[in-house]
Amino acid sequence: MNAILTVANKEFHDGLRNRWVLSICIIFSVLAIGLAYFGAAAAGKVGFTSLSSTIVSLASLAVFIIPLIALMLAYDGVVGEDENGTLLLLMTYPLSRWQLLLGKMVGQGAVMAFSTLIGFGSSAVMMGIFSGTTSWGELIGPYAVFIFSAVLLGWIFIAISYVISASVSEKSKAAGIALITWFIFVLVFDLGMLGMLVGTQGNVDETLFPYLLLLNPTDIFRLVNITYFADQNLTGLMAIAQQTQFSTLSLLGGLLVWLTLPVTLALAIFNRRGL
Amino acid sequence: MNDAMNIVELQQVEKQYQGVSALKQLSLELRQGEVLGLFGHNGAGKTTTIKLILGLIGATAGQVRVFGEDPTQSEARNLRRKLGFLQENVSFYDQLTGLEVLQYFARLKGVPKKSCLSLLDQVGLSEAGKRRVKTYSKGMRQRLGLAQALLGEPKLLLLDEPTVGLDPIATQDFYRRIEILKQQGCTVILCSHVLPGVEKYIDRALILGQGNLLAEGSINDLRHQADLPATFHLQGNGLALPDHLAAKASQDDMGTRLDVALGDKMSAIQQLIGLPGLENMDIHLPSLEDLYTHFIESHRGKGVGQNMRQEAAQ
Numbered sequence: 001m002n003a004i005l006t007v008a009n010k011e012f013h014d015g016l017r018n019r020w021v022l023s024i025c026i027i028f029s030v031l032a033i034g035l036a037y038f039g040a041a042a043a044g045k046v047g048f049t050s051l052s053s054t055i056v057s058l059a060s061l062a063v064f065i066i067p068l069i070a071l072m073l074a075y076d077g078v079v080g081e082d083e084n085g086t087l088l089l090l091m092t093y094p095l096s097r098w099q100l101l102l103g104k105m106v107g108q109g110a111v112m113a114f115s116t117l118i119g120f121g122s123s124a125v126m127m128g129i130f131s132g133t134t135s136w137g138e139l140i141g142p143y144a145v146f147i148f149s150a151v152l153l154g155w156i157f158i159a160i161s162y163v164i165s166a167s168v169s170e171k172s173k174a175a176g177i178a179l180i181t182w183f184i185f186v187l188v189f190d191l192g193m194l195g196m197l198v199g200t201q202g203n204v205d206e207t208l209f210p211y212l213l214l215l216n217p218t219d220i221f222r223l224v225n226i227t228y229f230a231d232q233n234l235t236g237l238m239a240i241a242q243q244t245q246f247s248t249l250s251l252l253g254g255l256l257v258w259l260t261l262p263v264t265l266a267l268a269i270f271n272r273r274g275l
Numbered sequence: 276m277n278d279a280m281n282i283v284e285l286q287q288v289e290k291q292y293q294g295v296s297a298l299k300q301l302s303l304e305l306r307q308g309e310v311l312g313l314f315g316h317n318g319a320g321k322t323t324t325i326k327l328i329l330g331l332i333g334a335t336a337g338q339v340r341v342f343g344e345d346p347t348q349s350e351a352r353n354l355r356r357k358l359g360f361l362q363e364n365v366s367f368y369d370q371l372t373g374l375e376v377l378q379y380f381a382r383l384k385g386v387p388k389k390s391c392l393s394l395l396d397q398v399g400l401s402e403a404g405k406r407r408v409k410t411y412s413k414g415m416r417q418r419l420g421l422a423q424a425l426l427g428e429p430k431l432l433l434l435d436e437p438t439v440g441l442d443p444i445a446t447q448d449f450y451r452r453i454e455i456l457k458q459q460g461c462t463v464i465l466c467s468h469v470l471p472g473v474e475k476y477i478d479r480a481l482i483l484g485q486g487n488l489l490a491e492g493s494i495n496d497l498r499h500q501a502d503l504p505a506t507f508h509l510q511g512n513g514l515a516l517p518d519h520l521a522a523k524a525s526q527d528d529m530g531t532r533l534d535v536a537l538g539d540k541m542s543a544i545q546q547l548i549g550l551p552g553l554e555n556m557d558i559h560l561p562s563l564e565d566l567y568t569h570f571i572e573s574h575r576g577k578g579v580g581q582n583m584r585q586e587a588a589q
Contacts, residue, residue, distance in 0.1 A: 006382045010371075017370045085365040089423075092329050092360045093383045094352050275331045 003095045004103040011107025012114075015073075021115050024069055028119020031065070032058055036123050048131035055142050058120070059225035062150055063218045064186055066116075070157035071178040074108050078165040078270060079174045088275055101270050105155075105162060105263065112154035120147050142228055145248060149224040152255040156217045159262035166270040189216045210246070217258040224251045280343055282307055282431055282462040283328055288337035290323050290486075297323045298486045300337075305464070307430075310457050312473055313466040314567055315483035321466045322363075324483070325433050328464070329360060341431070356384055359429030361420045363436045369409040373400055373419050376408055377426070386427040394422040397452070399445070413440035421449065425456075432456065435466045450476045474563040482570045489570040494563060501569045503561040504534035509547065510555040517546055529557075537561075 015021045036054045037047065048054075078101070081087040090100055124143040128136050164177045193212065197204060213219040227248055246254075283305040290298040298320040305311055315321050326332045327339050330346025341358075344351045367376050377391040395404045398418040403411065411419065417440045424432060438446045453463055453476055467473060474480075474494050482489040482497075490497055510530040520543065524533050535543045540558075547556060561569075 003383060006379070010379050013375075014368070014370055084367065085362055086367060088331065088362055089360065089365055090383070091331055092355060092358060093380070094355045094385070095383055096349065096352065275326070 003099045004106060007095075007100055007103025008107035008110065011104050012110050015108065015111035020073060021111055024112070024115035025119045027065065027069070028062075028116060029122040031061060032120045032123030033126050035061065036127050048127050048134065051127070051134050051138060051142060054127070055146050055225055055228070058123075059146065059222055063153070063222055066150055066153050066221075067157040067182050067186055067218060070112060070154045071161050071182055073111065074105075074158045074161035075165055075174045075178040076171050077104050077108065077162050078273070079168055079171050080165075082169070083171055091275060097271055098267050101162065101166070101267055102263075105158060105266075108158050109155050112158060113151045116147055116151050116154060120150065145228055146225055149221050149252060149255060152252070152259060153217060153221045156255065156258050156262065159259060159266060162266035163262050163269060166266050166273055185216055185218050190219070214254055217255060220251055220254045220258065224248055224255070227251065281305060281340070282309075282342060283464075284338075284340040285324075285327070286338040286340075288327060288334045288339060290320075290327060290332065291335045296486055298327075301483075301488055303481065305462055307462055308457055308460050309479065310453060310463040310465065310477045312477035312480040312563075313464055313483065314468065314480060314563075315489075316468065316571065318485070319483040320486040321483060322435060323486075325360075325362075325435055325464070325466060328433060329358070356427060357430040359424035359426065359432040361424040361434045361437055363439065365420050366416060367408045367419065370407065372405055372407050373411070373415075374404040376419065377404075377422055380423050381426050384427050390426070391422075394425055395419075397425070398422045399448070414442060414445060417441055418445065425452075428459075428461075430461060432461055432463045433466070434464070436468075437465065438467070446472065471562070471564060480563065480566075482567060484571055484574045487574070489574050490566070494566070497563075497566045497570075498537060498561055501561065501566050502536070503565055503569055504536055505540045505543075505561070506559040507531075507533040507535060507543065507547070508555075508557040508559070509533065509550075509553060511550070511553040513552045514550060515552075516550070520546065530555075 035058050039054050039057055078087070081090070091097070120143070124139055127134060128139050160181060161174075161178060164181065165174050168174045168177065197209075213223065223246060227246060281304045283303065285301055285303040288298060288301045288303075289296065301320070301324065303311075303324075313321050313324060323332070327334055328341055328346065330339075330341070330348075330351060333347045339346060341351070342354050344354060346354070368379075371379070374391060374395060377395060378388050381388055381391050392401070392404070395401050398421050400415060400418055400422065403415060408416065408419070417437070421434075421437060424434065438449055441449060450472065453465070457463060465473065465477060477494075479491065479493055480497060481491045490500060492500065508529045508531070514531060516524055516531075516533075520533060520535075523535065524531050526532070533543070537560075544558070547553065
């Protein structure tokens with residue numbers, strides 16, 4: 001346990017030192033405050049407007065950017081140490097492979113969680129202070145669900161990065177695969193689903209279709225935040241999924257299942273990695 | 276711990292990587308306080324041997340024992356506290372300072388943090404300890420690596436090319452440190468292809484070539500095995516060498532050169548020292564470098580000889 005914390009602590013300090021924490025905080029807060037304030041600009045208004053539309057648009061932007069940041073943060077977690085020579089060195093220390101890997105994931109997970117909380121939390125605080133229509137009590141629930149699910153999404157993609165990083169032998173290859181992974185989960189999957197709908201002229205089993213969305217953690221993340229505001233007018237895939245009511249809790253559970261899969265896989269692959 | 280126990284014991288160890296044999300039938304015993312030099316060209320099996328002893332890889336055949344246990348077993352993980360390792364070309368974490376890097380490794384090894392400052396001082400990095408590793412020269416990184424290997428007063432130290440990038444003074448310092456560690460009962464394996472200066476500090480040398488053990492023993496043992504001559508260089512006017520020595524003499528740009536078998540060295544000195552007109556005499560004993568070259572070449576020569584015989588037969 002001690003070894004895991006030592007590694008995690010070092011990773012977190014790395015994150016502070018190389019400005020990852022700062023950059024993620026800034027990106028998230030600019031995004032969140034900007035959307036909250038200018039979100040209604042299309043309707044000819046500026047200023048803090050509806051909480052639900054803010055969170056839903058925030059979720060649909062975060063779904064692109066969180067996986068990208070997580071993959072960039074962690075893609076060289078194993079292969080980078082290997083190229084530095086420190087992986088070999090660490091393996092001669094009283095430290096097992098799973099402790100090292102888990103320690104690194106916990107550390108970078110903390111970087112992600114901390115920055116998400118500060119970045120998105122700041123927009124909640126701004127809204128609480130400056131919005132005339134939304135009270136603190138109304139804010140806390142939705143923002144808590146949003147931030148919690150965003151952190152889970154980040155963790156899932158950090159774990160996926162480690163699956164990639166433990167499988168390859170070159171940093172550049174890991175970067176390439178990470179990019180493709182992002183592309184598949186964030187763009188291709190949804191396009192494929194839409195294509196399937198259009199191709200079959202909507203003739204897909206209505207009960208089955210929403211469950212297909214559970215195969216992609218980014219879609220689960222969006223569902224979590226949308227089901228919380230069932231009054232929103234939705235378009236695209238999410239509108240279809242809305243017909244089947246998953247509870248927020250079961251969707252968060254789905255994200256947790258999605259987290260354990262790549263973590264287990266990364267550990268298994270790293271255990272068999274040659275030195 | 277039993278004093279008579281071998282710190283490292285390899286019995287008939289073989290290692291193959293995907294069918295390619297990296298190490299063949301290597302046996303080795305190391306006692307407490309011994310300093311072993313492990314020499315060989317690139318790909319000779321030095322790093323494979325070190326990895327086997329560290330338990331990073333398992334042997335294909337044979338038995339590896341370190342402190343009496345199999346180092347690849349997870350129960351042996353606590354033995355690693357007694358172990359220090361420095362590999363070739365380690366670059367550490369650029370974003371952290373030297374002190375932070377050392378403290379990270381100290382925490383992983385369960386060594387008190389306060390020992391880090393004195394270790395940095397010992398390797399001459401006390402000033403640079405506050406700077407980021409990014410700014411370090413190759414020699415400074417090497418010294419930081421050394422400090423890392425010395426964490427927690429190891430009982431077994433494995434150093435792969437430890438003096439690469441060190442200036443001559445730092446190299447001397449390094450060897451002196453090895454001497455002190457040896458006196459404290461630390462067993463050291465030095466792995467290198469840079470040879471000058473190392474022979475004074477090692478008890479035994481092991482020369483590897485293409486995974487084979489070419490020679491093993493103290494420098495004196497190796498000199499006898501190799502049977503290389505001592506070389507005399509004589510300078511002076513009108514030197515009249517005794518007949519049996521004159522037959523072995525030749526002229527080169529350093530004067531008269533004389534190759535004498537090691538066993539005849541003393542008698543040759545006695546005869547030469549009273550020689551009229553002798554102004555200067557240098558005696559060169561076969562160095563580790565000469566021995567290394569001899570063993571590598573004679574091993575290669577065997578191969579070449581066989582090929583030539585085969586060609587001749589055809």
